[in-house]
Amino acid sequence: METLAYLLKGFQTALEWHNLLFAFVGVLIGTAVGVLPGIGPMSGVALLIPLTATMTAGAQPEEAAASAIILLAGVYYGAMYGGSTTSILLNTPGESSSVVTTLDGYQLARQGRAGAALAIAAIGSFVAGVVSLVGLVFLARPLSDLALSFGPADYFSLMVLGLCAVSGLAGKSMTKALIMTVMGLLLSTIGMDNVSGVARFTYDIPVLYQGLEFLTVAVGLFAMGEVFRAILERERGESPVGRIGKVMPTRQELGQSAMPIMRGSLLGFLIGVLPGAGATLASFFAYVLEKKWSKHPEKFGRGAIEGVAAPESANNGASGGAMIPLLTLGIPGSGTTAILMGALIMYNIQPGPLLFSEHPQVAWGLIASMFIGNVMLLVLNMPLVKLFAKIIETPPKYLLPLIIAISVFGVYAVQVNIFDVFLLIVCGVIGYVLSRNDFPLAPLVLGLVLGPMIENNMRRALTASNGDWTVFVAKPMSLCFLLVAVLWITVVLWRKRSRGKGEVSVKF
Amino acid sequence: MSKKFDRAAAIVFILIGVVFVAESRRIADTAYGSVVGPDIFPMILGGVLALLGLRLLMETFRYPDQLEKKERPDVKRFAVILAATILYGALLETLGYILSTFLFLVVAFQTMERGSWGKTFLISGAFSVGVYGLFVMVLEGTLPGLPFWLSG
Numbered sequence: 001m002e003t004l005a006y007l008l009k010g011f012q013t014a015l016e017w018h019n020l021l022f023a024f025v026g027v028l029i030g031t032a033v034g035v036l037p038g039i040g041p042m043s044g045v046a047l048l049i050p051l052t053a054t055m056t057a058g059a060q061p062e063e064a065a066a067s068a069i070i071l072l073a074g075v076y077y078g079a080m081y082g083g084s085t086t087s088i089l090l091n092t093p094g095e096s097s098s099v100v101t102t103l104d105g106y107q108l109a110r111q112g113r114a115g116a117a118l119a120i121a122a123i124g125s126f127v128a129g130v131v132s133l134v135g136l137v138f139l140a141r142p143l144s145d146l147a148l149s150f151g152p153a154d155y156f157s158l159m160v161l162g163l164c165a166v167s168g169l170a171g172k173s174m175t176k177a178l179i180m181t182v183m184g185l186l187l188s189t190i191g192m193d194n195v196s197g198v199a200r201f202t203y204d205i206p207v208l209y210q211g212l213e214f215l216t217v218a219v220g221l222f223a224m225g226e227v228f229r230a231i232l233e234r235e236r237g238e239s240p241v242g243r244i245g246k247v248m249p250t251r252q253e254l255g256q257s258a259m260p261i262m263r264g265s266l267l268g269f270l271i272g273v274l275p276g277a278g279a280t281l282a283s284f285f286a287y288v289l290e291k292k293w294s295k296h297p298e299k300f301g302r303g304a305i306e307g308v309a310a311p312e313s314a315n316n317g318a319s320g321g322a323m324i325p326l327l328t329l330g331i332p333g334s335g336t337t338a339i340l341m342g343a344l345i346m347y348n349i350q351p352g353p354l355l356f357s358e359h360p361q362v363a364w365g366l367i368a369s370m371f372i373g374n375v376m377l378l379v380l381n382m383p384l385v386k387l388f389a390k391i392i393e394t395p396p397k398y399l400l401p402l403i404i405a406i407s408v409f410g411v412y413a414v415q416v417n418i419f420d421v422f423l424l425i426v427c428g429v430i431g432y433v434l435s436r437n438d439f440p441l442a443p444l445v446l447g448l449v450l451g452p453m454i455e456n457n458m459r460r461a462l463t464a465s466n467g468d469w470t471v472f473v474a475k476p477m478s479l480c481f482l483l484v485a486v487l488w489i490t491v492v493l494w495r496k497r498s499r500g501k502g503e504v505s506v507k508f
Numbered sequence: 509m510s511k512k513f514d515r516a517a518a519i520v521f522i523l524i525g526v527v528f529v530a531e532s533r534r535i536a537d538t539a540y541g542s543v544v545g546p547d548i549f550p551m552i553l554g555g556v557l558a559l560l561g562l563r564l565l566m567e568t569f570r571y572p573d574q575l576e577k578k579e580r581p582d583v584k585r586f587a588v589i590l591a592a593t594i595l596y597g598a599l600l601e602t603l604g605y606i607l608s609t610f611l612f613l614v615v616a617f618q619t620m621e622r623g624s625w626g627k628t629f630l631i632s633g634a635f636s637v638g639v640y641g642l643f644v645m646v647l648e649g650t651l652p653g654l655p656f657w658l659s660g
Contacts, residue, residue, distance in 0.1 A: 232586045396620070405613060412651070437517065462544040
């Protein structure tokens with residue numbers, strides 16, 4: 001009951017007119033970002049952090065954080081939805097979680113049923129959003145209560161587990177993913193050590209004392225890296241834009257998709273809660289499962305509406321589910337949630353078990369706004385789908401330079417420092433080179449965000465145990481997390497070896 | 509996935525790891541009243557990174573080099589835009605936001621595709637003035653204004 005009262009308060013926060021506006025702007029920009037080929041949810045969210053920082057400049061810290069995170073989360077699931085539009089109309093997934101949507105979505109578009117496919121995707125996303133909201137409401141408090149009983153050693157091990165899980169699933173090579181994770185952790189140690197006040201790896205360069213700004217690195221790696229890739233490798237989908245036709249799905253199509261949507265939402269949510277698995281895996285599993293369950297598996301790949309409904313619900317369900325470890329444990333399970341976490345930390349709000357007791361306005365406001373955002377998405381997208389389809393035709397010759405200009409503006413406006421502009425460019429080049437050679441970038445950002453926390457917990461645990469390293473295996477909970485982490489890595493390694501390389505390749 | 513790149517990257521990562529270990533040893537162990545100083549964490553990670561780099565290096569000897577026929581990247585266009593971006597950053601504070609952004613966009617648009625100067629000037633001008641106006645006048649943020657010899 002207490003939870004319901006909190007949720008109601010959350011709705012009060014989310015329904016304040018300026019937060020409604022923020023949610024609206026968020027889903028609108030998010031959908032546009034998802035539709036634009038090349039900018040995924042990660043770069044979209046990273047690009048908008050500076051904007052929200054200036055928009056909320058005058059407000060109280062708590063309110064500012066709530067509004068900002070509402071907007072950014074809107075961008076997140078808006079982009080998840082928008083990605084399906086290009087999958088269906090262009091046969092080009094806007095982000096990796098919509099890859100399977102192309103299989104049946106584009107076929108439907110070629111049959112002139114794109115409108116119905118888009119509508120089903122919107123409805124599926126909405127249902128998934130509601131399912132994950134209900135899940136969040138019920139799981140948030142018990143999980144954060146459990147997390148409150150964790151000591152520093154448990155926390156350290158849990159974060160190690162989170163990093164291992166993400167590294168195990170990201171990219172083609174586990175070694176490369178682990179290298180990127182460790183690199184992110186190492187980069188996070190640059191700057192003033194916040195326990196002892198000792199400057200580390202700064203070499204008397206004043207700008208380094210604050211450490212490398214997470215925002216700059218994220219925008220550089222993702223947004224700039226993507227732009228550089230697009231400039232270097234001129235690519236344009238040859239496939240003609242599908243016709244949208246009638247938007248409202250028929251009753252028969254609705255009936256066919258009802259169960260796939262429910263199954264996809266639940267599956268997506270459960271996968272989303274697991275760290276590392278993420279939306280791409282969720283949509284993929286949902287599609288495979290649906291094909292297995294179907295009475296007409298031969299229809300899949302030739303324009304089955306179920307093949308759009310299930311994965312689209314699953315990827316939205318997963319993005320909702322991914323909020324749970326972020327909000328309750330303070331551990332992001334994917335690249336995008338890592339960026340959301342970085343944004344919260346910028347507002348001096350630490351996601352984790354204390355979030356619900358210390359900043360209920362932010363936590364519950366966000367949860368409630370996710371529901372409102374999903375309603376907005378549904379209402380927006382049914383009539384506006386043709387308008388969004390127009391965005392696809394934005395010529396890249398204008399789009400790409402503008403993204404560079406927006407990145408530079410964003411980073412400079414927040415940091416007011418030319419050093420960060422150069423860091424941005426360097427990160428862009430590095431991001432392009434690394435991702436072209438199959439080094440996944442999400443683990444690096446994750447390491448950068450989690451680094452200070454892992455280190456603090458490790459040092460607190462060691463200080464309490466007087467430097468005795470066995471503390472991490474002596475505590476049952478901590479031992480448990482570490483064992484799961486080791487198990488996870490071995491299972492993934494073993495599966496990769498037995499199946500040949502490159503089988504388990506999932507990008508974020 | 510080029511073998512050559514992976515090998516070079518592995519060596520770079522090993523070096524980075526070694527440098528972090530070596531430099532961590534130089535950090536003064538001044539964490540007062542604590543047995544674990546600020547040097548432990550980066551030192552361990554540096555070691556792990558070096559080991560992982562070594563593993564990557566070993567892996568490159570195991571898998572066959574994949575001959576890939578990707579189209580030649582458009583290096584020239586990229587070089588011009590990269591140079592323009594660097595210059596943009598360098599001149600941002602001297603020339604002010606509006607002027608430097610305008611120039612950068614004009615150069616970048618024309619590098620992407622020659623022609624249609626009217627549209628180029630229109631979009632560049634609208635973006636640079638619009639962002640400046642919105643950010644400085646409406647949101648009351650700070651951006652470098654016009655250079656002194658223009659603002660009079």
